[in-house]
Amino acid sequence: MKLKKSKKKILELNLSGGKLKQIRKENKVRLIVGFTDKRARKDAFNRQRGLARLEKNLKAGKLTKTHINNKGYNKYLKLTGKITLVIDYEKFRADAQWDGLKGYVTNCKLPSKKVVENYNQLWQIEKAFRISKNDLRVRPVFHRLQRRIESHICIAFCAYTVFKEMERILYLHKSSVSAYRAIELTQTMYALTITLPESHQRYTVELPMDTEQQQLSRWVC
Numbered sequence: 001m002k003l004k005k006s007k008k009k010i011l012e013l014n015l016s017g018g019k020l021k022q023i024r025k026e027n028k029v030r031l032i033v034g035f036t037d038k039r040a041r042k043d044a045f046n047r048q049r050g051l052a053r054l055e056k057n058l059k060a061g062k063l064t065k066t067h068i069n070n071k072g073y074n075k076y077l078k079l080t081g082k083i084t085l086v087i088d089y090e091k092f093r094a095d096a097q098w099d100g101l102k103g104y105v106t107n108c109k110l111p112s113k114k115v116v117e118n119y120n121q122l123w124q125i126e127k128a129f130r131i132s133k134n135d136l137r138v139r140p141v142f143h144r145l146q147r148r149i150e151s152h153i154c155i156a157f158c159a160y161t162v163f164k165e166m167e168r169i170l171y172l173h174k175s176s177v178s179a180y181r182a183i184e185l186t187q188t189m190y191a192l193t194i195t196l197p198e199s200h201q202r203y204t205v206e207l208p209m210d211t212e213q214q215q216l217s218r219w220v221c
Contacts, residue, residue, distance in 0.1 A: 006031070011097060020112045025105075032104040032112045040100025047095060051076065054087055132160055169219050177212060182220075185213050 006023070013021045015035035023031040050073030057063050063085055068077045078088045106115050132138040138156035143149045167179045177185075190207045209217065 020116065022112055029105060029107045032115055034102050034116055035100045039102060043099040051092055058087065132156055136160055173219055182216055185216055189213050
């Protein structure tokens with residue numbers, strides 16, 4: 001019952017053109033609802049593509065009553081009579097009213113626009129954890145002493161900071177080279193430091209580099 005009321009309130013907002021509105025809920029919780037034309041086009045395209053896949057599989061006889069569930073676009077399937085499986089086109093068309101809408105449930109006091117902006121950056125946090133775990137090997141931790149565990153994590157996050165700085169520099173120069181490719185390039189970039197025996201003067205000589213390495217050297221060094 002509550003879900004039906006919430007859906008009715010959302011549709012009554014009549015959002016368009018990137019607008020945001022909020023619905024007050026219990027315990028100081030807000031439901032922030034936004035609409036964008038870009039999302040509406042994407043939702044409509046994905047829904048039509050899902051319907052086409054269902055029609056194709058239904059025609060090929062690949063669908064049975066076991067496929068009737070709420071997973072993805074299977075929600076458009078229904079049984080008629082005892083054994084006939086058909087597509088519920090009425091339900092498919094009814095879903096069009098939700099194209100372009102997206103909700104954000106929060107109890108924070110930030111303005112609605114700021115909540116949406118922060119949520120849209122969530123992928124950066126997920127990416128940071130993925131890089132830390134997979135590329136920087138922050139886990140598993142095989143240390144036992146606390147100071148060693150803290151040092152291990154500190155080194156991993158320092159490495160992540162360097163990684164992000166590399167990404168920033170590459171983005172600044174509009175480079176097509178990814179940060180991962182840059183790491184590969186630096187693994188074969190060498191320099192020799194020569195100290196003269198009498199004067200003790202030191203010289204650094206870079207070994208020959210290819211075009212990508214030369215470009216990267218100018219940007220980073």
